Amino acid sequence: MEPAAAPGFLMAAVQRPAAEIEDFDAAVRLHWPGIFRFVLASVRDPDAAGSLTQDCFLRAYRARGRFRGDCAVRTWLMQIAVNLVRDNARNRRLQFWNRARASAVDLDLAGNWIADRNLSPEARATAKEQLGAVWEASARLSERQRTVFLLRFVEDLDLLEIAAATGMKEGTVKVHLFRALRSIREALGRPK
Amino acid sequence: MSTHLPPEEISRWMAGARTPEAERHLGECAECAAEVERFAATLALFRASAWEWSERQESTRAGAFNAAAPVRKRFGVRVAGWAAVAAAVLLAAAVPMYRNAKTRQADTRLLEQVDAGVSRAVPRPMEPLLKLVSSSSASSDAAGDNNDETTEQK
Numbered sequence: 096m097e098p099a100a101a102p103g104f105l106m107a108a109v110q111r112p113a114a115e116i117e118d119f120d121a122a123v124r125l126h127w128p129g130i131f132r133f134v135l136a137s138v139r140d141p142d143a144a145g146s147l148t149q150d151c152f153l154r155a156y157r158a159r160g161r162f163r164g165d166c167a168v169r170t171w172l173m174q175i176a177v178n179l180v181r182d183n184a185r186n187r188r189l190q191f192w193n194r195a196r197a198s199a200v201d202l203d204l205a206g207n208w209i210a211d212r213n214l215s216p217e218a219r220a221t222a223k224e225q226l227g228a229v230w231e232a233s234a235r236l237s238e239r240q241r242t243v244f245l246l247r248f249v250e251d252l253d254l255l256e257i258a259a260a261t262g263m264k265e266g267t268v269k270v271h272l273f274r275a276l277r278s279i280r281e282a283l284g285r286p287k
Numbered sequence: 288m289s290t291h292l293p294p295e296e297i298s299r300w301m302a303g304a305r306t307p308e309a310e311r312h313l314g315e316c317a318e319c320a321a322e323v324e325r326f327a328a329t330l331a332l333f334r335a336s337a338w339e340w341s342e343r344q345e346s347t348r349a350g351a352f353n354a355a356a357p358v359r360k361r362f363g364v365r366v367a368g369w370a371a372v373a374a375a376v377l378l379a380a381a382v383p384m385y386r387n388a389k390t391r392q393a394d395t396r397l398l399e400q401v402d403a404g405v406s407r408a409v410p411r412p413m414e415p416l417l418k419l420v421s422s423s424s425a426s427s428d429a430a431g432d433n434n435d436e437t438t439e440q441k
Contacts, residue, residue: 132341272302
């Protein structure tokens with residue numbers, strides 16, 4: 096019957112996130128790259144990023160029974176990842192190494208990546224310089240600014256998704272994002 | 288266009304706080320629109336580099352998560368924990384035993400030295416003198432024997 100089909104369809108749509116987590120292997124395959132990417136860009140250490148991503152999915156696996164589908168699975172996983180990155184950043188021993196890496200490793204990374212592109216030497220030099228400036232500036236951002244910046248401009252989350260993943264209000268997300276962008280622009284040599 | 292968007296307005300625009308005035312201005316001012324485009328292009332470059340770096344790193348870690356892995360890990364951790372506890376217990380038992388054995392050896396050596404010291408007739412520095420005395424007394428004894436012989440012969 097046509098009328099009965101609509102509520103069923105709506106119900107399925109509402110339950111979809113919770114159903115998605117039931118096939119946990121599929122959820123891992125789907126969301127692992129994004130979580131790993133966000134964590135890697137945040138901590139800038141491939142080994143630590145691997146461990147934290149593993150930890151993120153382990154926590155999600157243990158808590159999957161409590162996931163009610165109030166938000167998208169990706170947002171829920173990102174919420175766990177944001178907390179793990181925050182806890183990791185609070186580890187003072189790692190902070191030192193993170194700061195040391197931020198200035199050296201990322202510039203090498205940027206250089207290698209740009210070298211692979213089919214660009215003129217001038218364009219390559221400019222791109223490398225700009226990319227290095229953004230990586231460096233993002234390392235100097237406050238933890239919250241960096242998190243919202245990476246979620247917005249690396250993971251393409253919208254403001255509401257970022258608010259859900261970080262537990263901030265949408266307005267707060269906008270403020271942190273604005274401050275992050277202002278710092279990035281300053282690092283690029285553009286007026287604030 | 289005589290005035291452009293204030294620099295902060297461009298950051299605000301990129302952050303998602305978009306006012307109708309800014310939108311209208313960007314539609315009319317090619318310079319400001321180009322500035323927004325340049326900034327967006329730089330951020331896109333950053334995004335692409337983050338994705339590529341992540342993909343390169345990730346390729347070495349593909350299939351890293353296995354739902355069964357935590358159980359094996361916990362089991363492994365538990366075994367390692369018990370092994371560490373056993374090693375600590377053995378060490379705790381062995382160290383006093385080793386120390387006792389060493390103490391006993393040291394005590395024995397000390398007692399031997401004390402025995403040697405007590406049984407010594409004279410202090411160590413005087414031992415050479417004692418030897419001299421012994422040898423002279425031996426020779427005098429021998430001489431005495433000779434004397435006795437001569438006496439008897441007499």
